[in-house]
Amino acid sequence: MAIKILLAVLILFVFANMLFALRVMLKGGDKPMSYYLGRRLIFSCLVILLILAAMALGFIQPNPRPY
Numbered sequence: 001m002a003i004k005i006l007l008a009v010l011i012l013f014v015f016a017n018m019l020f021a022l023r024v025m026l027k028g029g030d031k032p033m034s035y036y037l038g039r040r041l042i043f044s045c046l047v048i049l050l051i052l053a054a055m056a057l058g059f060i061q062p063n064p065r066p067y
Contacts, residue, residue: 003054007047014043 021036023029054060 003059010043010047014040
């Protein structure tokens with residue numbers, strides 16, 4: 001259960017960084033837009049790696065019949 005909560009929090013960070021990048025693109029800011037897009041990329045990669053590791057260790061089970 002903790003893995004799923006951690007994944008949800010990381011996905012919220014991804015979404016928040018996309019919104020920060022949008023705000024910087026529209027209004028400008030002290031940090032460049034690439035800073036927030038880079039953080040979004042790091043969190044997205046972390047989510048994918050965490051999902052793969054959790055599946056490999058048996059913490060989460062993939063859907064056997066996705067249709």
